[in-house]
Amino acid sequence: MRASERVRVRVRARVRECERVRAQERAQESERQRVSARASQCGRDTSESARESESKNVQERERESARERVCEQEREQASERVRERERERERERQRARESASAREQERAQESERQRVSARARERARAQERVRERERERESERMQERARERV
Incomplete structure (x- = not known):
């Protein structure tokens, strides 16, 4: 497995973990709301409970936002x-192109x-x-x- 694929797998795992934690937090919030609703129905004083619940909700939202x-x-x-x-791969490809170009230029020279x-040899022979x-x-x-002298 290539390094970039491993990174993507790790990132997806972290994202899934974040989503799992958010789902768990939503379930807890749902449960708190159900408890609060039952308490209201029972005639319990819910204003204190509502303040506590709101404070918990704010803290939970802050934690979720931080996560x-x-x-x-x-x-x-x-x-x-x-x-x-x-x-880095592009720089490597560029170096390879430059190297190939230099080799081609050397061959041409x-x-x-x-x-x-x-x-020059032909001129010398001529x-x-x-x-x-x-x-x-x-x-x-x-x-x-x-012959003329003779």
Whole structure:
């Protein structure tokens, strides 16, 4: 399993845990409301109970809000880690492209050097042929002069 998949699994597990806790809190609140309703029906003084219940509700909402902020932070951190890994992979791909481009450029330069070298060798051979023909002509002229003297 890849690292990003493991992070997603952990994030989903945290989200499920947050949702489970919220559901449990809603069930507890429901139970408190049922108890409060029964107390009202029994003629019990509910104003104190209502104040306590409201105070508990406020505290519970604050705790739920804090838990939600923690869950949101964890999701954001996981997302940032995924984004950072993607940026690192992109940097790796860029380095690979640059490396391939440099290798291709080196191959092209080497090929050009070989072509230049081959042309230089061919020019040298051509010049040598010209000099050889010149020597042959000079030799023929000298032989011709020698024959003319005789």
